[in-house]
Amino acid sequence: MSEKLRVVHYLNQFYGGFGGEDTAGMGVTVKEGAVGPGMVLQAGLKGQGQIVATVICGDNYVTENIETAVPEIVKLVESFHPDLFVAGPGFNAGRYGLACGAITAAVTEKLHIPAVTGLYGENPGAELYKDRCWIVESGDHGKYLRASMQKMTDLALLLAKGEKPDASALGVVGSGPAPVIDYATPAAARAVNMLLAKFRGLPFETEVRMPQVEQIPLPVLNKPLSETKIALVTDGGLVPAGNPDHLPTVNSKIWLEYGLNGKDRLDAADYEVSHQGYDNTFVNADPNRLVPVDALRALTAEGKIASMYDGYFVTTGVRTTLENAKKFGRAIAEKLKDEGVDAVLLTST
Amino acid sequence: MSSKLTIGTIYVKNVEWGEVSRLENGNLTLNKNELLDAIAADCEFFGTVKLHIVRPGDSTRLLAIEDVMQPRCKADAPENSYPGLWGRLAPAGEGTTLALKGVVVSDIYYEKLNIKWYLDMKGECAKYSQFSKQFHVVLDAKPKEGVEPLSYARALKHASLTINVTIAKLGLGQPFDTEETFSLGPVGPGPDGKPLPRVAYAVVHAAQNDTWNFLVYGQSALGFLPTILQPAEVLDGAMIWRYWEPNYYLQNENFIMELMRRHGKDLEFVGCVISNNVMRIDDKETMAMMSARLCRDTLKADCVLVNKSGMGHAQLDASLNFIWMEKMGMPAVVNLAAVSNDKPCDNLVVFNPKVDAVINSSRNYILHHDRVETLIGADADVPSLRGIDPWGPFEHTTAAAYQGHMNQLGDFFMTADSDLAWNE
Numbered sequence: 001m002s003e004k005l006r007v008v009h010y011l012n013q014f015y016g017g018f019g020g021e022d023t024a025g026m027g028v029t030v031k032e033g034a035v036g037p038g039m040v041l042q043a044g045l046k047g048q049g050q051i052v053a054t055v056i057c058g059d060n061y062v063t064e065n066i067e068t069a070v071p072e073i074v075k076l077v078e079s080f081h082p083d084l085f086v087a088g089p090g091f092n093a094g095r096y097g098l099a100c101g102a103i104t105a106a107v108t109e110k111l112h113i114p115a116v117t118g119l120y121g122e123n124p125g126a127e128l129y130k131d132r133c134w135i136v137e138s139g140d141h142g143k144y145l146r147a148s149m150q151k152m153t154d155l156a157l158l159l160a161k162g163e164k165p166d167a168s169a170l171g172v173v174g175s176g177p178a179p180v181i182d183y184a185t186p187a188a189a190r191a192v193n194m195l196l197a198k199f200r201g202l203p204f205e206t207e208v209r210m211p212q213v214e215q216i217p218l219p220v221l222n223k224p225l226s227e228t229k230i231a232l233v234t235d236g237g238l239v240p241a242g243n244p245d246h247l248p249t250v251n252s253k254i255w256l257e258y259g260l261n262g263k264d265r266l267d268a269a270d271y272e273v274s275h276q277g278y279d280n281t282f283v284n285a286d287p288n289r290l291v292p293v294d295a296l297r298a299l300t301a302e303g304k305i306a307s308m309y310d311g312y313f314v315t316t317g318v319r320t321t322l323e324n325a326k327k328f329g330r331a332i333a334e335k336l337k338d339e340g341v342d343a344v345l346l347t348s349t
Numbered sequence: 350m351s352s353k354l355t356i357g358t359i360y361v362k363n364v365e366w367g368e369v370s371r372l373e374n375g376n377l378t379l380n381k382n383e384l385l386d387a388i389a390a391d392c393e394f395f396g397t398v399k400l401h402i403v404r405p406g407d408s409t410r411l412l413a414i415e416d417v418m419q420p421r422c423k424a425d426a427p428e429n430s431y432p433g434l435w436g437r438l439a440p441a442g443e444g445t446t447l448a449l450k451g452v453v454v455s456d457i458y459y460e461k462l463n464i465k466w467y468l469d470m471k472g473e474c475a476k477y478s479q480f481s482k483q484f485h486v487v488l489d490a491k492p493k494e495g496v497e498p499l500s501y502a503r504a505l506k507h508a509s510l511t512i513n514v515t516i517a518k519l520g521l522g523q524p525f526d527t528e529e530t531f532s533l534g535p536v537g538p539g540p541d542g543k544p545l546p547r548v549a550y551a552v553v554h555a556a557q558n559d560t561w562n563f564l565v566y567g568q569s570a571l572g573f574l575p576t577i578l579q580p581a582e583v584l585d586g587a588m589i590w591r592y593w594e595p596n597y598y599l600q601n602e603n604f605i606m607e608l609m610r611r612h613g614k615d616l617e618f619v620g621c622v623i624s625n626n627v628m629r630i631d632d633k634e635t636m637a638m639m640s641a642r643l644c645r646d647t648l649k650a651d652c653v654l655v656n657k658s659g660m661g662h663a664q665l666d667a668s669l670n671f672i673w674m675e676k677m678g679m680p681a682v683v684n685l686a687a688v689s690n691d692k693p694c695d696n697l698v699v700f701n702p703k704v705d706a707v708i709n710s711s712r713n714y715i716l717h718h719d720r721v722e723t724l725i726g727a728d729a730d731v732p733s734l735r736g737i738d739p740w741g742p743f744e745h746t747t748a749a750a751y752q753g754h755m756n757q758l759g760d761f762f763m764t765a766d767s768d769l770a771w772n773e
Contacts, residue, residue, distance in 0.1 A: 187710030188607035
């Protein structure tokens with residue numbers, strides 16, 4: 001590489017040297033060269049790149065006008081003809097994190113240049129944009145500036161060379177930006193081309209990058225089963241006849257709870273299934289085979305379990321986004337904890 | 350010796366009802382009573398039967414349009430078309446098949462099904478379907494009171510294929526507008542002097558129950574073990590979906606056609622393994638392992654293209670196929686249709702980093718549907734439109750709802766049937 005990479009860096013008003021909360025409403029401004037954390041970025045580039053401009057903006061200005069402020073900033077970034085874009089790191093700052101995520105995603109998608117930011121994994125900005133741009137885990141505090149900027153710079157330089165980064169080694173949050181798909185070429189032709197490249201050991205890019213899934217520790221039941229209160233939860237779409245609450249047949253945005261009022265078993269006449277993803281003939285014939293009220297009542301009578309929660313929770317688990325599934329799960333779990341439920345029988349279809 | 354299939358196509362520019370059924374200079378005239386007479390035996394199972402001609406640009410919405418097929422017949426023996434299911438048993442995928450293009454036969458399905466499709470022939474949303482470019486001869490038959498769903502489905506498919514072949518036969522003896530021959534003859538080395546890579550195609554198809562099934566020479570796929578089919582057999586009506594997806598996509602199986610067209614150029618297409626999208630995870634694993642075994646040891650493949658029809662479940666089957674292929678030393682690529690829509694991977698149910706070469710063949714949209722003048726299949730109960738006035742206007746996602754927008758096997762409206770234009 002004879003020419004140095006042209007790098008544009010984004011900072012908020014605080015890191016840009018304009019003050020704290022009192023100046024959070026300030027609009028977009030530009031300083032030539034590196035500013036504040038940009039010094040660390042410039043050093044990390046090890047002579048391969050040059051920060052040509054630092055774009056600075058107030059956090060409130062961006063987050064309160066996200067529809068207009070982000071395109072304004074992207075346009076400004078574009079005017080410097082950068083080869084590389086870096087934002088933050090934004091650590092655990094809520095508004096700064098949103099701004100870093102939104103702007104890095106927009107630069108990735110609109111300017112098609114390598115763009116990287118650094119955020120704490122639980123920053124709302126990371127949650128929102130982790131599948132639309134490269135976000136490196138930065139830790140939750142400014143004291144991690146050097147370490148996180150180093151990872152961001154390493155990732156940025158790899159991307160600039162067109163290399164495939166080792167996402168887990170670099171602490172990437174989420175799956176990174178979606179690959180750009182060439183829908184104008186038929187899928188079959190793209191597939192054969194990819195296969196021949198893979199067979200010959202030539203570079204290829206998958207069109208679907210597998211998301212990194214968080215590991216959830218398995219909870220331990222710390223009492224005997226005979227003292228356990230069990231609840232029934234299903235994603236199989238069982239609703240009262242007539243579907244009074246309009247549970248969708250697909251891609252549900254809601255979950256529902258229905259009381260059992262001490263019923264010994266579910267009567268087929270009282271229920272139906274709202275779910276397009278499986279053959280539900282057998283559930284319509286006997287809803288207890290999806291939500292086993294009869295079996296749990298029998299186990300209670302036999303003393304094998306202490307009791308059954310007198311209701312069941314339901315959603316339609318087909319084409320449900322991971323995010324919604326997580327949201328439903330959390331909300332149902334909170335409700336169950338409040339009700340003193342110890343364990344859940346989760347029946348899926 | 351390898352077999353050869355020639356598909357000769359006649360383009361149809363207009364379709365209308367008339368006294369005498371004939372195809373002349375691309376103008377198709379059909380006598381409605383003749384068609385009704387031809388399906389009289391199947392009509393025993395129907396309460397009401399209607400036939401419609403629907404034209405591109407009509408203010409018409411077709412609800413529960415479950416099958417769409419190109420009229421086709423074997424040119425020298427029309428009675429052998431769709432063998433084992435409709436026609437006399439004969440090996441499909443050889444000889445000459447006559448196909449009409451620009452017209453399709455479509456079935457409205459009134460029994461309960463998890464996924465029912467709809468199609469608009471007019472408006473902006475019409476441009477999101479490859480089937481709004483074509484004339485439809487629509488079989489709109491309701492089951493007779495007391496007829497079981499399976500009997501209805503069988504009769505409907507049989508009647509539809511009767512109409513299909515009857516229409517196709519009107520083209521017999523006429524010159525083809527285009528002609529393409531598919532065969533897998535011996536191949537020489539590639540331009541670099543080395544043998545061409547031997548590519549197998551492994552595809553998982555959904556077969557859940559009697560009426561959500563596929564049939565091979567009329568045999569139900571429920572309980573099927575992975576099997577080798579000749580690629581041209583799939584194109585030529587040996588395999589039929591009954592009532593899951595339009596058979597147009599099997600008649601024009603996009604991956605098979607691509608592989609056959611490239612056979613001898615930059616690859617050697619060694620064959621096709623079909624397996625069943627079973628429900629239990631252990632069974633899925635078994636099917637995947639057996640498919641991989643057929644690819645490696647029977648077809649002697651160097652690498653494998655994996656595909657599927659079926660949704661979330663089939664993503665798992667296809668991914669397991671991918672993993673088994675690679676475990677057995679064959680690099681693989683898998684197609685997972687429409688797993689990325691508004692956000693990357695929002696419809697993905699597989700999170701295995703080993704699955705590192707994925708094609709995402711299509712995506713979904715939210716479309717606006719205008720109010721229409723004609724609604725076909727008005728009381729056919731489309732689950733995704735419950736609570737919505739089917740006459741419109743409404744907005745709806747194309748996902749598992751809008752016919753002809755995409756198909757699990759890889760077709761996408763943007764590139765499919767690029768030889769036909771949308772009505773302006």
